[in-house]
Amino acid sequence: MPLETLNQYTNKVSDLPDKPNTQMTAAELKAQFDAAPEELRVKYNEMVNVLKSSITGDSGAENIGIANISGVAGNTVHGQMKDLFDQLKAVVLGQVPNKSITREKFADGAVDFSPVQKEIANLNLQLAASQLVPSGKTYGWDPTTSFGVIVDFTKGKTTAQLNAGDTSLEGKVTMSEGTFVAGKKVTVLGRNPADDSIVKEQATITSVSPLTISPLVNSYKEGAWIKRTTANNTTNGIVFGGVDDSVINNITDATVVNSAYDTSGNGGRKLVRLSNGWLVSLAIDTTNRVAYFYLSKDNGNTWAQSLSYTGLLSGAHVSMYSHGNFIHVLQVPNTASPYVMQHRPIRISTDGLSLEWFSSWSSVDTGQTAFSGVPSLAINGNYLEAAWASKNSTYPNSFNIRYAKGTINADGSVTWGAVEQWTTFNTSGQDMRNPSIITVNSRPIVIFEHVISSTSYYITAMSPSGMANVPSGSLTKSYSYIQPNTTYAQSTPSAIFVPQEIAIKNTLFANATQGVVATLWHGTDSVDSTRNNVRFSYSLDGGVTWTVQKLTSGNSLDSHFATITANKSGELFALWHGKDSVLSPSSDRIFQMKLSGAWGSKEMVTNVLSQYASSLYDPSFNFESPLFIYKDVANAKVGFCGTWTIGVEAPITENTLRLTLTQQAKEVMTYLHHTASLTATAQVNGNFMDKTTTTEETQFTRVLGSLQDIEIEITLTRSSVDDDITINKILGGVA
The missing domain is CATH 2.120.10.80 (Kelch-type beta propeller)
Structure with a gap:
């Protein structure tokens, strides 16, 4: 709702009779004195609610006027900000000619995200992600949105014990999120029925109907996870997952x-x-x-x-x-x-x-x-x-x-x-x-x-x-x-x-x-x-x-x-x-x-x-x-x-993160932003990626021989289960 003026008070002290005590009760007189400031309080709260609103089409910024700026459309704060963003998007996205990103630009030390590029990626993540990358030149993920990349959290929990050598999962898995795809790698994570120790392994989904998997090396108690990504997705970011003991x-x-x-x-x-x-x-x-x-x-x-x-x-x-x-x-x-x-x-x-x-x-x-x-x-x-x-x-x-x-x-x-x-x-x-x-x-x-x-x-x-x-x-x-x-x-x-x-x-x-x-x-x-x-x-x-x-x-x-x-x-x-x-x-x-x-x-x-x-x-x-x-x-x-x-998860020190890009590429760069130091390695389509690191940033690059579908597998390792590490941003570029 637009901001409105308070043109006059409904009840004013000046409206009182000259001798109100002869015509009004004490309560009525108090109410008359309180009426104007209370009316002002209500109007002030209405104004605050208008300014705090984040409802699309009726947000605070859409109700605040602003002077004209040459070359910028709009007569509200929101209108001009949107036009500026659209202009910025037209400059940085969808305008890079194909093949202008050369092999040399992905060489060791040549590829880095400048602070400006990182902020552009932030804008991509936070504003209209589905329209940001028409050519798929960049990709990104954060806890609120993503574009150009899918962090695959598909997972299911076993409802029966699995034994070493088993290949059939039909009727033994309840899906918690997503659907498995034949030919994709998964991680099996749980407890050994013999000694209750934590065991895990990588396997491949070989069929989805019936659901089958490559032969298991270990045996697993009922309640084991079968996950594409063993890390957990939270509102603050990706955190280390573990064995579900609940x-x-x-x-x-x-x-x-x-x-x-x-x-x-x-x-x-x-x-x-x-x-x-x-x-x-x-x-x-x-x-x-x-x-x-x-x-x-x-x-x-x-x-x-x-x-x-x-x-x-x-x-x-x-x-x-x-x-x-x-x-x-x-x-x-x-x-x-x-x-x-x-x-x-x-x-x-x-x-x-x-x-x-x-x-x-x-x-x-x-x-x-x-x-x-x-x-x-x-x-x-x-x-x-x-x-x-x-x-x-x-x-x-x-x-x-x-x-x-x-x-x-x-x-x-x-x-x-x-x-x-x-x-x-x-x-x-x-x-x-x-x-x-x-x-x-x-x-x-x-x-x-x-x-x-x-x-x-x-x-x-x-x-x-x-x-x-x-x-x-x-x-x-x-x-x-x-x-x-x-x-x-x-x-x-x-x-x-x-x-x-x-x-x-x-x-x-x-x-x-x-x-x-x-x-x-x-x-x-x-x-x-x-x-x-x-x-x-x-x-x-x-x-x-x-x-x-x-x-x-x-x-x-x-x-x-x-x-x-x-x-x-x-x-x-x-x-x-x-x-x-x-x-x-x-x-x-x-x-x-x-x-x-x-x-x-x-x-x-x-x-x-x-x-x-x-x-x-x-x-x-x-x-x-x-x-x-x-x-x-x-x-x-x-x-x-x-x-x-x-019950809770039993923590572990190693997790796997699997990403799928939505566009083919022959040159790939991936950037992780995390809250504390960790050890990470990455593979793209089975090929190890080159890595550079700082305390809170890890960057991977790899040049492939041909244009192909892209799957990235990142192995995350922390020194101790007590290390509290969150990945709050994944950014990248392809060519």
Whole structure:
């Protein structure tokens, strides 16, 4: 959108009557004084968003004017930059006559990339790669794009043991990326079944249907890699790969505890993962008002009670969130009114075998006369953000949203700041409940349900700044309506924030320059007015605007109490409990759906009466099926489910990199840029290439006898598996 001027203020102080105190309330007068600066703040933020935009056709540079420059077209910064680049491209690319690059120009010491040529190659990599090399005179690759060269990351993993002498791979390989080509070399890398040592060898794909290979020299355990390139492709560049020692951990029905304790409260987490890989779950004995903390050190297969807290206020007002190897707990003890909200950390015990309480209980909030629902926690760097719904003597008639921020100290303890009253309603029947707090680029957002006398319902997002509406009346922070006013009940939101670098892996969020705020809740509507259905909404602009989808439908059976999570691949998952007319018409089950570009079909996860799923959310963690605990009513227990990959690659010191050029050549030069010193050799079509090196650059050249297809094989060697080396650029030229 273009930059717009603010020609005048909507509400000015000069518009006030001469004696406003006789005509206006104090709140109205304050709002009038705040209106102009708030309007200026909104307009300023709109301007910043325009200037920061990277959307093609509406980027910041396309909205900034610039004076005319002779010989350069365009009246915006973007327009003139594009014209300059097109002119530069016309000069340096596609204009070199054939055969003007002679054999002598590829002689030892004669071929080198000057800084200017390297920058040209950078431009080639970063801007419109498919149009940059019409004659194929140069080629390049970096983690974001490539032209004129294919770094071949085709790979598959064996599903059965391979033995020395084997040639058939048919039915024994699951492809992870790409498709093998007959006649191409591959590297087989894995562990020897006899002694578990690492073994590898080069082989040739001899046929693809059926899939066959040249006779193997070694034997390999199931799970060996067959790769064209053994190095790994990452967002930062090519790094050393190794032997895959990972396995799929599929837990379908583990028992956390043989009691059907409460796991409800989807706005506050009940399952977390520590940095050391331990899983910790929280379940509530509501009868005896005890919070139990259960620990699994074997990836969810077995669980044992580690800690407990006796003396909760009725209502199970307790939740937790992890930070490194610490867990932060919020709860309300069963004391005489007025009540307090308390916090205490949990850490790994000093013997390293279990968990222990750390520090002592500290008061986050005091003087509250009632609490509603579960408190919610989120981590913001070295800060802990908390939100809850409560009543107090100032606002005794309504549950309101309160917020506090704590500083996480070096020892894991937390120093809490002053509590903020984010809503100030005080009318019986008008309540703010079930908050779910997240942090969006260091800014807290609280998403909650807003009920007015059981006739008006909202799902509202509130933050100190950056939302669609300025503070108004009893909403003391900026806010947006996710679900605007409706006469149909809406309840229990569960929210997450997915960072930009993860969100864009999901094609639905490809333009998520600010990350994704996503939330689930349940409610009714004019179509399904008597039964709850799950709803989903997301925002790509930090909570200003929202897209709403209805995930389930039906007016005879409920789908409700949803929890949301996402994995490292940017896939979102919704879990809830309810009935299904076909799968489970008479009793509740846990169901899930996955969002990967679009929402998939509904799947039933449990096959007995079960309720109140609470999912793990850790965007640095990858899983195939979400990790969650739930209340297994049928078997009187708390259950755990999840499918994810455990284990890591065993590092090795030698990798192979295979490149294919998209144009024939008889003279080839290849240049590697890497972050640290390494040893490298290269062959082009089986012929060793001449090499020159520096600490962070390696250059190869070779003159061939005739024009031919080009495949380059580079062997990379590092001194130690501890050497952290990245190849962040491959450049080259052909003739």
